Every structure is written in C-alpha cells, then in structure tokens.
Amino acid sequence: MNCEDIKLMISEYLDDELPKGKDIILFSHLSGCTECREEFKHQNLIQHTVRLNRREVSGRLEQRIFNSIQEEKKIPAKWIARPVPAYVNYILGLIIVMITLFSFLQVSSLRYDLNDIRARYDTAIDRIQYQSRQMDLIMNNVPAVRITGQPVKIIN
C-alpha cells in the first residue's frame, strides 16, 4: 500500500464506503505515516465542514420551503378570511325560490284565465243559443202581416 492508495482509502472511510476489515490497514498505515495522518485530518475537516454546510443549507432550504408554503397559505387565507356571508346565500336561495314560485303561479293563473275565458265563452254561446230560440219562438208567434190597401188585417 503506497500513500496514494491510503489517501483514496481515507476518503472512502470518511464517506463510510470503506469495506470492513480494510480500516485496520488504513489505521496501521496512519500510525506510521505523518503525511497520511495530516491528509486524514485535512480530509476529515473538509468532510465535517461540508456536512455542516449541507445541514445548514438544507436547514435554510427547509425554512425557505416552509416560508413559501406559509406565504402560499396566506394568499387563499385572505379569501377564506372574507367568505361570502351566509345570509347572502340565504337571500339568493330565497330569490330563486320566489322566482320559481312566481313563474309557477303565473303559469297556473294563465291556465286559470284560459279556463275562465273558455267557461265564459261557453256561457255566452249558451245564452246566444237561448236568445236565438226565444227569438224564433217570438217570431213564430207573431202573426204574419200582409200589407194591402186595406187596413191591416190580422190573420191567425
């Protein structure tokens, strides 16, 4: 094992990718090689810093995501905060019901009017027929009139 192999093993170890058993080889080399020990410290520091930053970045990212969610919630919240008052819905419903009832009444009253007109028409026809019969009776009972030079004679 030369120092280049060990440097590779150091990064594998710090990434938790070094196979078990190989760490003995690594640490036995590190105990005898100052340069690799320094390399280990250096890489360890870098790794630690990277992890810290990653955690911080992810933490900040989480915060930003959370904030954006909160902001998104705020926008519809404005609409939810001012809902249409319930009485408006009630009034609208009442108006619709009244319009429906009114149109229903209009139709039924129209039908009633039509029936009334028909009834009156029938009555009128009956009356006319009755009067016509009466007239016939009267006319038949009136003696015929003959116009002559003589005084009017009534013929039965």
Ligand SMILES: [Zn+2]
């Ligand atoms: Zn070495």
